[in-house]
Amino acid sequence: MADALLRIEGLTKRFGGVVASDNVTLDVTAGELHAIIGPNGAGKTTLICQLAGEIAPNTGRIHFGGRDITALPVYARSALGLARSFQITSLFPDFTALDNVALAVQAHAGHSFEFWHDARRDPALRDPARASLERVGLAARADVMVSNLSHGEHRQLELAMALATKPRMLLLDEPMAGLGPEESIRVVKLLRELKSDLTILLIEHDMEAVFALADRISVLVYGRVIATGEPAAIRANAEVRQAYLGEQEAVTVPGAGHG
Amino acid sequence: MIDWRNLSADWLDARKLASNPPNLRNAFVIALLAILALLPIYSALTGNYFLVTLFTRILILALAAVSLNLIMGFGGMVSFGHAAYLGIGGYVVGILAKEGINSGFVQWPLALIVSGLFALGVGALCLRTRGVYFIMITLAFAQMVYYVAIGLDRYGGDDGLTINKRSQFIDAVNLSNKTVFYYVCFALLLAVVYLVWRLVNSRFGLVIQGARSNDRRMRAIGFPTFRYKLVCFVIAGVLCGLSGVLLANHTSFISPAMMQWTRSGDLIVMAVLGGMGSVFGPVVGAVAFLLLEEVLSSVTEYSGIILGPMLLGVVLFARGGIDGILKDHSRG
Numbered sequence: 001m002a003d004a005l006l007r008i009e010g011l012t013k014r015f016g017g018v019v020a021s022d023n024v025t026l027d028v029t030a031g032e033l034h035a036i037i038g039p040n041g042a043g044k045t046t047l048i049c050q051l052a053g054e055i056a057p058n059t060g061r062i063h064f065g066g067r068d069i070t071a072l073p074v075y076a077r078s079a080l081g082l083a084r085s086f087q088i089t090s091l092f093p094d095f096t097a098l099d100n101v102a103l104a105v106q107a108h109a110g111h112s113f114e115f116w117h118d119a120r121r122d123p124a125l126r127d128p129a130r131a132s133l134e135r136v137g138l139a140a141r142a143d144v145m146v147s148n149l150s151h152g153e154h155r156q157l158e159l160a161m162a163l164a165t166k167p168r169m170l171l172l173d174e175p176m177a178g179l180g181p182e183e184s185i186r187v188v189k190l191l192r193e194l195k196s197d198l199t200i201l202l203i204e205h206d207m208e209a210v211f212a213l214a215d216r217i218s219v220l221v222y223g224r225v226i227a228t229g230e231p232a233a234i235r236a237n238a239e240v241r242q243a244y245l246g247e248q249e250a251v252t253v254p255g256a257g258h259g
Numbered sequence: 260m261i262d263w264r265n266l267s268a269d270w271l272d273a274r275k276l277a278s279n280p281p282n283l284r285n286a287f288v289i290a291l292l293a294i295l296a297l298l299p300i301y302s303a304l305t306g307n308y309f310l311v312t313l314f315t316r317i318l319i320l321a322l323a324a325v326s327l328n329l330i331m332g333f334g335g336m337v338s339f340g341h342a343a344y345l346g347i348g349g350y351v352v353g354i355l356a357k358e359g360i361n362s363g364f365v366q367w368p369l370a371l372i373v374s375g376l377f378a379l380g381v382g383a384l385c386l387r388t389r390g391v392y393f394i395m396i397t398l399a400f401a402q403m404v405y406y407v408a409i410g411l412d413r414y415g416g417d418d419g420l421t422i423n424k425r426s427q428f429i430d431a432v433n434l435s436n437k438t439v440f441y442y443v444c445f446a447l448l449l450a451v452v453y454l455v456w457r458l459v460n461s462r463f464g465l466v467i468q469g470a471r472s473n474d475r476r477m478r479a480i481g482f483p484t485f486r487y488k489l490v491c492f493v494i495a496g497v498l499c500g501l502s503g504v505l506l507a508n509h510t511s512f513i514s515p516a517m518m519q520w521t522r523s524g525d526l527i528v529m530a531v532l533g534g535m536g537s538v539f540g541p542v543v544g545a546v547a548f549l550l551l552e553e554v555l556s557s558v559t560e561y562s563g564i565i566l567g568p569m570l571l572g573v574v575l576f577a578r579g580g581i582d583g584i585l586k587d588h589s590r591g
Contacts (some may be wrong), residue, residue: 052479078481090479092472103469106462107481113490114462122462165480 005030011060020046022223038220081168085158098142101129104164132164152183169199282589318444321545324529326498332535335471340401346518348503353513363426374500382492408515419514456538534582
């Protein structure tokens with residue numbers, strides 16, 4: 001594929017005897033929402049961490065926007081437009097929601113060796129941050145301390161922060177983890193809106209959401225990509241059904257039983 | 260919980276002082292500043308010059324505590340070797356004086372530069388570690404400087420070195436005059452508090468506080484946190500070096516004891532006691548700690564018996580220190 005925004009080639013990561021990523025090769029096309037599914041322990045988060053730069057792979061290369069980023073540190077990848085959210089909420093608990101997002105804006109507004117002016121009164125940081133909060137539906141909670149927000153609001157804030165870095169691509173690690181049904185619906189709606197502007201790599205356990213949103217799906221089992229394709233093809237893939245979907249299809253895969 | 264966001268903004272915010280009815284916390288700060296400003300006048304009237312000497316020392320160590328709190332309270336970098344900068348600042352002044360260079364225009368900038376360079380070297384190594392390791396490595400570097408000072412035979416070695424002349428500036432600023440020197444220290448402390456207060460609320464300050472709160476996330480959203488923390492570490496080192504310059508001038512004496520590790524511990528205690536969450540807290544802590552030490556040492560040889568449990572009480576029951584207690588009462 002010529003216009004792959006993110007290209008993963010032969011990525012392998014071992015932790016002792018455990019192979020968390022086993023020769024993973026994957027393309028994410030610009031503009032698509034690519035979901036990665038797989039059972040627990042399949043190496044999904046490890047893969048995201050390697051893409052974000054927190055874990056160095058043993059072998060393999062990662063290209064982003066035509067550039068080899070395999071050796072770049074985390075902050076440099078963020079500067080190139082690769083933003084991630086965390087599976088386990090990772091925020092600044094002793095700041096307000098708006099402060100959190102404003103920091104994300106600040107990270108991409110030039111260097112921060114500015115020692116004098118009150119950053120909390122800087123419209124260049126606060127305005128985009130507010131806009132980002134609005135986009136995820138948190139505007140009303142802007143001035144609430146993060147430690148006082150609900151879990152669902154934390155997830156929304158995670159997204160707002162990722163968006164505030166003006167990314168070209170989002171790496172979303174289970175954005176719906178632990179959300180109630182209503183909150184999940186809101187996030188799905190939001191992701192559908194974001195899809196039109198951004199390339200998204202989504203890790204998610206909520207199969208209903210994945211099949212509703214994804215343009216393509218890759219299935220990861222024991223660190224290996226066993227299938228990549230459009231949702232319908234994945235649903236019909238015998239190996240996938242055996243390895244992963246089979247055990248849950250009656251409950252979580254809409255329509256799978258009739259296929 | 261400490262309300263980090265408002266802590267720094269509340270103190271010294273002139274607009275707030277003007278618009279809000281004075282609360283206990285602000286009243287306390289204003290009262291303390293007024294006492295500090297008028298102290299030399301009081302001691303001149305009463306003839307009690309010891310007070311000026313005592314409070315000059317308090318102001319100088321308060322400045323050191325403020326500088327420590329910049330990295331510790333706001334940056335989450337608990338340095339257990341901060342007294343090294345007191346020593347470095349002091350030794351630069353002392354060594355130059357011994358070699359016949361008494362000009363403050365040479366001594367002071369050089370002392371700050373050396374302090375900054377030392378912080379740069381130490382920080383570049385220490386900031387690659389975290390938690391207990393960070394504490395231990397900063398301590399190790401401070402001990403290194405301590406033993407280097409002991410080895411400086413030409414400059415008194417273990418016994419230290421008397422400085423014959425305080426730093427020379429223009430005639431109008433004669434540091435040998437106790438009152439003038441007191442006000443120089445007072446002005447510098449106020450300037451440093453103001454500077455640090457601006458700094459912690461600036462873009463730079465928010466990066467530092469963000470890194471304390473969640474360094475991993477800071478890097479994920481695109482901050483190369485290491486270089487910001489390093490610059491912050493250097494700034495704190497330079498400010499503490501200034502404190503060392505003042506201390507050497509104050510006592511007209513330098514010795515390795517200036518940077519004994521217990522001194523580093525004292526500075527941490529001052530910051531914790533006063534309140535790590537605000538810029539001004541360590542000043543309150545320094546005044547409280549050093550006054551208590553002074554009073555208790557006239558009563559008993561073992562002032563630690565009383566100071567220790569007090570600190571324990573603050574850590575257990577008032578996490579925000581004296582500042583936190585005042586703020587709670589201001590809210591209620």
